[in-house]
Amino acid sequence: MRLTLDRIGHAFLGRAVFEDLSLCLAEGEVVALVGPSGCGKTTVLQIASGLIDPLRGRVQRHYRRQAIVFQEPRLLPWMTARDNIAYGLAVAGVPLGRRRESAERRAAEVGLHRRDLDKYPAELSGGMRQRAAVARALAIDPEMIYFDEPFTAVDVGLRRVLQDLVIGASAREKFSALFVTHDLSEAVRLAHRIVVLSGRQEGLVAERVLDGAPGSRDDGAVFETVQDWAKDPAFADLFDGGREAA
C-alpha cells in the first residue's frame, strides 16, 4: 500500500468535519474522492499529503516523492514557466542543467510550447497555467500525486485534454493518485476506484470499483454509469443541491 489512512478524524474550531475515515491506495491506483462541496474532501487530501495533521487517527505514507496539483495553479508569479515547472526539482536539489532539461520535457508532454517557457505566469492563459502546474507535479517523477479539483476552472474542451493527460501519465508512470473532485463523470473517466465522502460528517459512505482501465471507457459508458448512480441512495448527497440550505 502506498498510502494508508487509518481511522482519521478532523475538526475545525470544534466542529467535526469527518470521523473514523479509513482509506488505502495501492501502487499505481487512481482513487477518486467525490462528495458535495464543503464535506471535507480537500481536508482529507491535505491530511493525506501531510499539509495538516489530523486530530485523530494515523497516516502511513510509503513513498518518497509526492506532488499536489491544486485547484488554482499556484505558480510563483516571479518565476518563469520553466523555473516554475522545475520548482520541485529545485527543492530536491537537482542541478540547474538537468532541472531545465526535465522541465522542458515535461512541458512538451503537457502541451506547453517551448517559447512559452520564458514567460511569467501573468503572461500565460488560465489553461496554460494549469498545464504548467500539472507539468510541475510530473517533473519530480512522483510516486504519489494528489489532485485537488484541479480542472474545475477550465473550459470543457481543455478539461478533457487535461484529464486525458493525467490518464496517460498515470498509465505510463504508474504513480498512485488521489483525485478529489465533485464531478462524478470526471471521477468515472479517470479512476480505478471511487469513494464517496458524506456531506453529513459520516465519513466514507460508498465505494465503487470501476471496470477496466481508466481511459478505456468511452463517453457512453461514462454517461450510463453516472446515470445509474444518480438513482443510488449512496450518491444522493452529490445530487441534492438543497442540502446546504437545509
Add this chain to the structure above:
Amino acid sequence: MSTVLAFAGWAGRYLWSGWAGAAGLFCLAAAWQAGHELYGSFILPSPLETGREVAHLVHNPAFRHAAAETALRAGLGFLLSVLIGTAAGIAAGYSFAAMRLMRPIVTVILGVPPIAWIVLALIWFGANGGTAVLTVVVASLPISFAGGLEGVATRDRTLDAMARSFGAGSWMRLRTVTAPHLVSYLFPAWTTTAGSAWKVTVMAELLSNAGGLGGDLASARALFDIPRVTAIVLVVLGFALFREYALLQPVRDRLEQWRHAGLPWGVKR
C-alpha cells in the same frame, strides 16, 4: 549571449528613462531661477551661482573631507538600521505574539521626534559622529522593521503550502516564496530610510557641531554665506539622487521585472 543582450536592453531603457527625470529636475531649477529673480541673490542665489559655488567647494579638501564624513555616517546609519530592522521585522512577521508585542513599540519609537534622539544621544555620547549614527539608526530602524513585518505577514500562504507540498524547508520557502514578495514592502521602507538617514545626519551634525556637512552648514549660517548654504543643500541633494537612482532603483527594477510582464502593451514603462 541572449542574457547579456537582455541586460543591455534593460540598462539602455533605464538610462533612457533618465531624460524624463532630468526634465522634471530642470522644471524645478526654472522655478528656483524665478524665485531668485523675484527676491535677489541675498535671499535666494540663482542655480548658476550655486553651481559655481559647488564647483568651487569641491576643490576644497576640507569640504571634501566633511562631505565624506557625512556620507560615511549616513551610510553606516542606513546599513545598520536596514540590517537590524529588516531582520527583526522578518522574524517578527513569522510570530503573531512578537508582532503584537512589537507593533506598539514601533509606534512609540516612530512617535519620538528625531530631534529628541539627537539631544539624548548628545548627552550619552557627547558631540561626535556616534551621535549622528545612533540617531539615524533609532529614527529609521522602525520603518524597515515595519516593512519586513508587513511583508512576511501578508505573504501568500497558498504558495507557501505549495512549496511545503514539495518538501521545501523554511530557508527555501523564505528565499523563493516570501523574499520576492517582501521586496515590494522593503524597498519603499529602504528608500524612506535612506532619505531620512541623510536628513537626520546633517541635522545631528548641525546641532552637535560634530563636523561633516551639518557643521559646514552651521558655520555658513553664522557667516550669512547664503550661496554656500544653497551649495551644501545641492550637494546633499546630489547624494540623495545618486543613492536613489543609481543604487536603489536599478536593483528594485531588476528584482521586480516580473511585474512588468503582467502589464498590457503600451503601459509597460
